Amino acid sequence: MKNGRRPTISDVANHAGISKSTVSQYLNERFEYMGEETKKRIRESIKELEYSPNFLAKSLKQKKTYTIGIIVANILHGFSTRVIRTIEDVCNEQNIHVIVCNTDEDVNKEQKYVEMLQAKQVDGFIIFPAGDNNELYRELLNQEIPLVFVDRIIPELQVSTVLTDNEQAAEMAVSHFVEYGHKDIGFVLPPMKSTMTPRTERLSGFRKSMHRHSLSVNEDFIYSAPLTDMVGYLKSRFQTARKPTALVTSNDLTLVEVLRFCKEQAIVIPDELSIVSIDDMPLASVYNPAITAIDQPAFTIGAKAASLLLDEINEREKTPGIYRFSPTFLKRETVNRT
Amino acid sequence: MKNGRRPTISDVANHAGISKSTVSQYLNERFEYMGEETKKRIRESIKELEYSPNFLAKSLKQKKTYTIGIIVANILHGFSTRVIRTIEDVCNEQNIHVIVCNTDEDVNKEQKYVEMLQAKQVDGFIIFPAGDNNELYRELLNQEIPLVFVDRIIPELQVSTVLTDNEQAAEMAVSHFVEYGHKDIGFVLPPMKSTMTPRTERLSGFRKSMHRHSLSVNEDFIYSAPLTDMVGYLKSRFQTARKPTALVTSNDLTLVEVLRFCKEQAIVIPDELSIVSIDDMPLASVYNPAITAIDQPAFTIGAKAASLLLDEINEREKTPGIYRFSPTFLKRETVNRT
């Protein structure tokens, strides 16, 4: 069929001398009452015409696209990428297609993408919320579109959410430092926003854990600045006499900036400064010294998010819940005894 | 409209007391002959009903989805990710949607994804070819589906292809080493396959460049192994007396393994071994020592690939060509004078 037009189900039906509906049955593997001869004729016609079905038409008719949308706030985080890869794997196994959109933490972009995917009639959404976009999310809920959140909790809304146990992650870091004799422990993070669950929870986990170890939190050792200014910010903050002996970095992107700072200032890790990173990175284990890190359970999170969404889509009703999973501590070389 | 069913164009038409076709005109901004009053009524009905168009139906009718598919062989390469991000940006500006699929270098997966995206009626493909899948590509060409290749050349096919000037990349590395007095220069790469344009071209560029500098290539200094075995492989190969003083790594993933090897063997960079990496990485500039690297022009490549494809889709005919772009040399700290 090197004809211009792609063949349709009608072409196959005509070619096989059989009706459209029977061909449709065949394509959907409803073979119950189908004669062998019929099947064979259809099979041959399909091959001969090089027919392949038009998914759009099917979706339009069935009001179901077997496609889900993933809206991710920041694809630059290795964590997001890994969660998404897992979701894709789970979905592919069930022949569900996945469309990924990256919002760069921009609520307008987020809105635009949600609308676009709705126009495309996706069957459901997995969203890493960009921030304060509750109107949009509520709208989705009103329309009863299946929805799962990842990484960030929107307390105002009843939506299943799956994320790392962030307080536990901070606790792991602090405990490790304490075990190695550190008391002056600092915490580095991008600017706090209440909507950013991971960093707020990690910071609160940090405070709680310090407390639990009977250490006081020195507010001068909490470092928060935009990543683009982080190095300069740390330089000026580290001018003072009293400095922390140990630092928790709040995520992979923050870690990179802290390492850049240490490199520029020739601060020797861990001799002068111990570090634990929340988030592992590809080069972390190979860095000099290898970065002690806390790895988020991206795989578990992705798999859970996917199965929650697919359950919702298939109307296996569940009441929305919040699912937290434990991170893993990776002992390496950036923490010194003090 | 908290009704179950989502409103359609007919609902809007009824609500506004106007025909479907006029509403359709309105939606497509064909306002030439439209009365102000009509426009207003439509606008209000749309708002009131919270109508949003069904893209599927439109695509079915127009035989055009305003969607392209990207098939990428290995999303783990930072290069691929950056190219894709650029393509997405270009397309978003023109309201073209993008669906990305990762094949893990698996030709069967590639075939499956191409078929899926065809079923979804995408308007064109940008493919980072997984390997020897020429039948599939030829089929696409036969069906006159717009197609652009990135990163790998399929010499048997007449398809526009855009990629890094890989020979130049190798040349940059060798020249830099020579300038610093190195003669015993090695090259590390994953297993050679003729379909993998980057590594074959980088290696041939390496050989040519050595020759141009009147240096002989020591075949014992060409290291090729699967990434998973690379560290062990290098360990055994480095048992011998004569070793290179400098190493070119063929891409980012290879660099990581070489660094791992050096770390495990306590080989001091650059004192004992100089390194230039083809491909920059997020942590490269922060590594100790900072990795001298050659950065691929991912942005230029992505933009060119997107515009070539969009031109093809819009039937601005062009004869297929091969477009190579120059990489950038980033002088850092992993090359020593010898």
Place this chain on the structure above:
DNA sequence: TTGTAAGCGTTATCAA
């Protein structure tokens, strides 16, 4: 066991 016919939500042609 297979066929007929209506309909999914749009757009496009032509007529009014």
Place this chain on the structure above:
DNA sequence: TTGATAACGCTTACAA
């Protein structure tokens, strides 16, 4: 300036 009507390619009652 707007409206009727037929398509787009498929599924699905229901009929035969």
